[in-house]
Structures are given as C-alpha cells and as structure tokens.
Amino acid sequence: MAEVELEEVTKSWGGAPAVDRVSFSARTGDLVALLGPSGCGKSTTLRLIAGLETASSGTIRIAGRDVTARPPATRGVSMVFQNYALFPHLTVAENIVFGLKVRDVPKAEREARLKRAAGILGLEKLLDRKPSQLSGGQQQRVALGRAIVAETPVCLMDEPLSNLDAQLRVEMRREIRALQKRLGMTMLYVTHDQVEAMTMADQVVLMKDGRIEQDGPPAELYESPATIFTARFVGTPPMNVLPASVLAAAGAPMAGHGPQGRPLGGLAIGIRPEDARLAETGAEATVAAVEYLGADTLVEARVRDHPFIVRLPGRAAVDVGGQIRLAWEPGRAHWFDLSSQRRIA
Amino acid sequence: MDARLVISPQPLLRRVMTHPRLTATIHGWLLLLPAMALLALFTHWPAVATFIDSFYSTPRPRRPSRFVGLDNYQQILADPVFWQSLWNNLLFALGTIPVSIALALLMAVWVNDRIVGRTAVRMAYFTPTVLPMIAVANIWLFFYTPQYGLLEQITALFGAEPRNWLGSKDTALFAVTLVAIWKEAGFFMIFYLAALQSISPSLAEAAALEGASRWTFFRRVQFPLLMPTTLFVLVNAVINAFRMVDHIVVMTRGGPDNATSLLLFYIYQVGFNFWDTTYAAALTTVLLVLLALVALLQYGWLERRIHYR
Incomplete structure (x- = not known):
C-alpha cells in the first residue's frame, strides 16, 4: 500500500518550476531517499509533503487522504530538520514533548511516550539539559525523539546527517535505519549523499532540475541507470x-x-x-x-x-x-x- | 654653559619609545585619552560635583555657599511639588513602559511576518523615533489644541463634548503619556524586530508541524526567546520614562497646576528657573538613586529567568 503518494506535483515561484510534475509513491514501512544535487528540488518536494510549502498544482496523498490543501499539523507527518530546529530555551524533555503538550496529550501518556523515546535513543541522562549543552549527535537524537513521540505514520527527514562529522554520520545512518525498521515508520529522507541513499533506502528517487530522473530500488539505479546523469551520480567514483x-x-x-x-x-x-x-x-x-x-x-x-x-x-x-x-x-x-x-x- | 651638563632627553625617550609593551600601553592610553577627557569633563566630574553640591546651600549675592549637610534632602521630603512630580512620574512610567513595550512587540511580530508592503509599514512605525521630540511635541500640540485641533475635529464629528486635553488637570498627564508611547514604541520595535529575525525560521516550521497555533508559538517559543531583548528594552524604557522632558517643556511646562510636572522637569525648573542650584543637585541625586535601584531590581529579578543564546 502506498503511504505517501505524489501525483504531478508542481511548485513554482514565478520563473522555472522548482518541482516539475513530480509523481512517485512510497510504500508503508519503506525508507525512501530523495536524492539529488543541491537545487534539484528534493528539499522543496519534502516541504510540499510536510505542508510547509503549498503545491502550485498536483495532488499529495498521505495514508490515502488528499492532504494537498491541509495545514502541516493535520497531515500526520513528523519532520527532522537539517538544523534540528530544537527550541533553545527548552530542555531536552520539554523539546521532545512540545508537540504532545500542544495537542493536549494527558500528562501520564506524555511521560510514558517520553520515557520510551528516551530509552530508544539513549537520552535518559540528558533530559534536563538544554540543546546548547549537547553535541551535534545528541541534538540529532533529540530531533529524532521529537519525531518518534509524535507517533505519526510518516516521518520526513531533511538532510538530517549533513551537520555531523563523517564517523558519526555512519553510526547515525545505521541507527536511523534500524529505528525506522523497528518502529515500522514510513520515512522520506532527503539527501545529496548517494552513499547515504544507497545504504539506507528501500527506494531511491533521484531528482535533477525539479524532475525525477529515476525512481527505483538502489540496486536498480546502480545496475541499470536510466540516464547518463543517474549513471554518473550513483556510485563512486562515477561511471x-x-x-x-x-x-x-x-x-x-x-x-x-x-x-x-x-x-x-x-x-x-x-x-x-x-x-x-x-x-x-x-x-x-x-x-x-x-x-x-x-x-x-x-x-x-x-x-x-x-x-x-x-x-x-x-x-x-x-x-x-x-x-x-x-x-x-x-x-x-x-x-x-x-x-x-x-x-x- | 658646559655642554656636558646639558642632558639630552633623546636616550631616555628612545628607550621608552622602543620598549614594546610600554609603547603599546602608551598608545592605548593616548587613544583613550580624548574620549576619556570629554567624559570626565562633561559626565563624571559633573556627576560627582552634583553629589557634593547637594550638601551645600545655593550661593546668593550676599550669602556665599556653605555646608548644610542633609538640609536639602530634608527640604525634599517636605516639598509637595517633589512628591507630586514623583507621583506623576510613576503614573507616566506605568503608562508608557508596559504599553509601549507591548505595542512594540505586537508591531514587531506583525511586520516580521510576510505581509504585503512590510517595508513601508516598518518605516511608518519607525518614523516617530527619527523625529526630534520637540517636533513631535509640536505636532501633538496641534492634535490636542482646543476647538480646531485634529482630535477635537474628529471627536466633534461624533458629537463629543469639546475638551481641553492639555489644559485640564484630569487629562493633561494622560495626553503627554500618549505622546511618549507614540514616540517610543517604534524605537523598541526595531530591537524586537532584530531579535525576531535572529530566530531560525525552522523553529516556526517545527512548531507548525507539531500543531502549535500562532499564539502558542508566540507564547511558548518567541516570547521566551525574546526575553533578553525585553530586559534591554525594559531598562531603556524605565530610563526614558524618567529622562523624557522635552515634550513637557513644549506642551505644558509642567502645568496645569503641576499636573504634568515630571521629576526631571521639576529639577530643570528648580535649577534653571528658580536658580536654586544646590536643591536641584539634591533632587538629581535622588533621581539617580531611584533609577539605580530600579535597574538593580530589574537585573536581579529578570536575569535569572532569561535564556541567553
């Protein structure tokens, strides 16, 4: 079943469209990587799905519902931002349950979900800290925690590892993938790093100039690239x-x-x-x-x-x-x- | 004269000038000197002199100044106009500070959003700050003028009773308070606007995804993050509330019947209309002590509950 489905989605701010008639679907429980060089429209596509931008035309469906015109909060998605977007004045615990508080989730359940997420991510000892007292990797975990406690079926990630050093990136890559499988989340993952996309994803959507260049499992992109661009973008050193x-x-x-x-x-x-x-x-x-x-x-x-x-x-x-x-x-x-x-x- | 007895200043000077750390120190002090001299001459020395003068009597042609101890301060305690001015000033402060800060915050949040023509709106809000207070006071003097003033003309349209806003004891203080709010809010808005723009837009997006309303986002995120600015603005607002005097001079001269006499205006009157300079010095000392106390209180109380980034 398709959890997230895009149909002919276009976004333009006047000039050339940033996202040009993009159609793809993500199956439930899959990790789908939106891959491409900077400026290819992958982040905009993610923001369209989140509802942070409104589509100029086309339809976006999440869990079978047409959400194209809905506000972000009612789409049933959580998101991890590139800069984590943690609230600097709140503690780790407050950051994680911020959304639950806003949605008036009872205190007992809030505590339970927080405890579970903190356990999964190994944040138990850091709950009273402020984001500025955390390392990059820890901040990343808090952002993940915020996405986990929301318990939304779809999780969106906008270049979540780009601010980490190389070694931590490899670790977090594995951890995110394990977490996604364990919780059965449908995850859309924006990255410009083809290694990230190849190693983590069930499905890779490669974009260029606002259009989809190729959409398929990583092995397919590698073994039978549909275009010269795909051939040279996937794999190092390039073909x-x-x-x-x-x-x-x-x-x-x-x-x-x-x-x-x-x-x-x-x-x-x-x-x-x-x-x-x-x-x-x-x-x-x-x-x-x-x-x-x-x-x-x-x-x-x-x-x-x-x-x-x-x-x-x-x-x-x-x-x-x-x-x-x-x-x-x-x-x-x-x-x-x-x-x-x-x-x- | 024996040439050997003439000691040339050259070697010593050269030794001093070539010693690197000494040279740096001398250069540093030389650079500081002009500003420091001016500050000492026109700020520090007058402040100290004011404090000292407040313990002396005012020199008169036949009676030179003499030490009177705390006489001037005792006179203050018994001076009804001082108490009236202090009370007026408190009302003026209570009127201007919260209202102008709230307005500034509101305007900043509004013009920070993506609205049509926000540059024009920002400029419009900031204009009162650019205008000199004397000009502002004259503009508002016209607004408040009985019979043909702008305010009168508008209220007359609705059939309201004609009023002399500045001439009546009941409304004069309110009228000058309004002018101060109008003048200050735009200035404080700029600080809030700058602070708002330093807040990452992804925070708003994260909050929107979590389902936070505009108000929740303001209350739980923007306002707490603006606290350092609020403290700064608050300290400034308090100082301004006791420092602003130009519009009183232009609009009411403290009248009617001292209804708009603020502390600084009263000091000005005592010092330069009545020429009781040492009494004015004592009043000034009292005002400075008051301001220092308020500032200490603000920092002590607010500092602990502020998140600095």
Whole structure:
C-alpha cells in the first residue's frame, strides 16, 4: 500500500518550476531517499509533503487522504530538520514533548511516550539539559525523539546527517535505519549523499532540475541507470561515460555498431570503474594519476583526452605516464543515446 | 654653559619609545585619552560635583555657599511639588513602559511576518523615533489644541463634548503619556524586530508541524526567546520614562497646576528657573538613586529567568 503518494506535483515561484510534475509513491514501512544535487528540488518536494510549502498544482496523498490543501499539523507527518530546529530555551524533555503538550496529550501518556523515546535513543541522562549543552549527535537524537513521540505514520527527514562529522554520520545512518525498521515508520529522507541513499533506502528517487530522473530500488539505479546523469551520480567514483566512437577509435573491441544495430556516432558507453580491467588488447589509454587506497587502486587514465577511471584490486603495477589497455565484459557496458541522454536497453 | 651638563632627553625617550609593551600601553592610553577627557569633563566630574553640591546651600549675592549637610534632602521630603512630580512620574512610567513595550512587540511580530508592503509599514512605525521630540511635541500640540485641533475635529464629528486635553488637570498627564508611547514604541520595535529575525525560521516550521497555533508559538517559543531583548528594552524604557522632558517643556511646562510636572522637569525648573542650584543637585541625586535601584531590581529579578543564546 502506498503511504505517501505524489501525483504531478508542481511548485513554482514565478520563473522555472522548482518541482516539475513530480509523481512517485512510497510504500508503508519503506525508507525512501530523495536524492539529488543541491537545487534539484528534493528539499522543496519534502516541504510540499510536510505542508510547509503549498503545491502550485498536483495532488499529495498521505495514508490515502488528499492532504494537498491541509495545514502541516493535520497531515500526520513528523519532520527532522537539517538544523534540528530544537527550541533553545527548552530542555531536552520539554523539546521532545512540545508537540504532545500542544495537542493536549494527558500528562501520564506524555511521560510514558517520553520515557520510551528516551530509552530508544539513549537520552535518559540528558533530559534536563538544554540543546546548547549537547553535541551535534545528541541534538540529532533529540530531533529524532521529537519525531518518534509524535507517533505519526510518516516521518520526513531533511538532510538530517549533513551537520555531523563523517564517523558519526555512519553510526547515525545505521541507527536511523534500524529505528525506522523497528518502529515500522514510513520515512522520506532527503539527501545529496548517494552513499547515504544507497545504504539506507528501500527506494531511491533521484531528482535533477525539479524532475525525477529515476525512481527505483538502489540496486536498480546502480545496475541499470536510466540516464547518463543517474549513471554518473550513483556510485563512486562515477561511471566512465565516453562517446562510443572515441572508444572504438582507441581500439576497444566492438562490432562497429551498438545495440539494435545503431551506428556508434550518436551513442555513448558507460563503464563502471570496477568493471574495467587491464588487458593485452583493448582501448589504449595513458595513465594520468594513480591513487592507492589500500584495498584497491584508482587509476585515472586518459582515452584520447577523455578521462577514464579504473578501480584495480590491491596495488596496481602501473606508472604515471605509462600506456595501458583497458577491457571489460561486453555485458557490463551501459549504452546511452547521446542526444536524449537516455539508456538504450 | 658646559655642554656636558646639558642632558639630552633623546636616550631616555628612545628607550621608552622602543620598549614594546610600554609603547603599546602608551598608545592605548593616548587613544583613550580624548574620549576619556570629554567624559570626565562633561559626565563624571559633573556627576560627582552634583553629589557634593547637594550638601551645600545655593550661593546668593550676599550669602556665599556653605555646608548644610542633609538640609536639602530634608527640604525634599517636605516639598509637595517633589512628591507630586514623583507621583506623576510613576503614573507616566506605568503608562508608557508596559504599553509601549507591548505595542512594540505586537508591531514587531506583525511586520516580521510576510505581509504585503512590510517595508513601508516598518518605516511608518519607525518614523516617530527619527523625529526630534520637540517636533513631535509640536505636532501633538496641534492634535490636542482646543476647538480646531485634529482630535477635537474628529471627536466633534461624533458629537463629543469639546475638551481641553492639555489644559485640564484630569487629562493633561494622560495626553503627554500618549505622546511618549507614540514616540517610543517604534524605537523598541526595531530591537524586537532584530531579535525576531535572529530566530531560525525552522523553529516556526517545527512548531507548525507539531500543531502549535500562532499564539502558542508566540507564547511558548518567541516570547521566551525574546526575553533578553525585553530586559534591554525594559531598562531603556524605565530610563526614558524618567529622562523624557522635552515634550513637557513644549506642551505644558509642567502645568496645569503641576499636573504634568515630571521629576526631571521639576529639577530643570528648580535649577534653571528658580536658580536654586544646590536643591536641584539634591533632587538629581535622588533621581539617580531611584533609577539605580530600579535597574538593580530589574537585573536581579529578570536575569535569572532569561535564556541567553
């Protein structure tokens, strides 16, 4: 069942629309990541769902009800803000039960819910502190606590981890995912970090310029990207996408035409760095830089002035300036149409 | 003269000038000197002199000033005009302070929201602050003028009895209080507006998601976060309530029958109309002590219940 459903939702402030006819749905209990570079409209989409912005057109349904014109409070969503939006003058406990107090939840139940949330998040000892006395990770937990006690079916998160340091981010990533599964929340999660989206989400909605570029499970985005943009956005280092004619001229083995017998002229080939290997025959390339990472080595090569990154296991025996030949399994090549930027099946 | 006996100031001066910490200290004091000299001359010394003078009699052509101890202060206790002025001033303070602060807060919250033409509204609210009090008093003098004043013309439309707002003992204090509120509210609004704008908009969004009404958000979030500003504004409002005197001079001269005589105006009268300077000095000392007490009270009481970010 779809818990959150968007249908042709558009938001514009005059000029070009920030969100342009976006449609997707999130199943109950799923974590859906809204992924994209900054300015792609992912945050605006989230704010439209929360009701903090009103849609110019289109329909938003939450739990089967049309909430497009409803105020935020009656939509049945909780939200964790990027800066946590904790009330600085209230203690942790007061922050967490703020919404319950506003909604006149009886004191006994307030206490019970607070206790439960504090237990889940390990905040018991911090309940009397003010937000300014907490670390970033602790503030993040308080914001989560506020979302948990609301007991809304849908939880919205706007780049919740972007203010934390790298190590804490990895921890919180796991914790949020575990929490979401344990409580059975439907979670919409905005992020610009594709690793976050890939590791946490059941479904990834990749956006670009206010439109959905691709919507599917993480593996699908990785294994069969629908566009060149998706191909290069998902995965690090990004997929190498080069004009097919350049690769052919460099000596890459191909039949002289692409799939469905199309001429190479208007096509591009995408090769993931981990799918390429060094070989006796293949596309000629010059090594421009070598980055040794321990478990593997990234070799930045140039194929006729087009950059091409190869990930080789362990320590690779290549020298900067040296000539190499690159090969890959034909089945691992992704074909794209250069003019439409879209995948060719 | 024997040249060897002439001690050149050069070496000593050079030693002093090249010693780095000493140089920095001297530079610092030199930079402070102009402002400090002016402050000492026109603020600190007069304050001390006022305090000392208050224990002396006022010099007259035939009787030079002499030490009289607490005589001036005893005279204050027995002076009905002082008590009247003090009472007037308390009423004036009680009228201006809460009303102007509440109005300022209300206007700030309003013009902080996204309303059409809010820049124009902000400017309109701030205008009274820019105007000099003398000009303001003259404008309001016209409003209050009997028979053809603006207020009279409007109330006449509704068939109200003609009134002499400034000429009647019953209404004069109220009339000058209103002018002060009109003048002050816009000034305090600016401080509240600045404080409101420093509150993150995501707090309002978080509160909206939790179902808080506009009023709940104001009461539970905005108002508590504005407390430091409120304290600042309050201290200023209290000081202003005892300091504002220009409009009294222009509009009523303390009349009718001392009905609008405020403490500072009375001091001015005693000092510069009656030329009883040492008595004025004693009155000034009393006023300063009063203000100091009020300020201490405010800080002591409010400081503990304020959340500073």
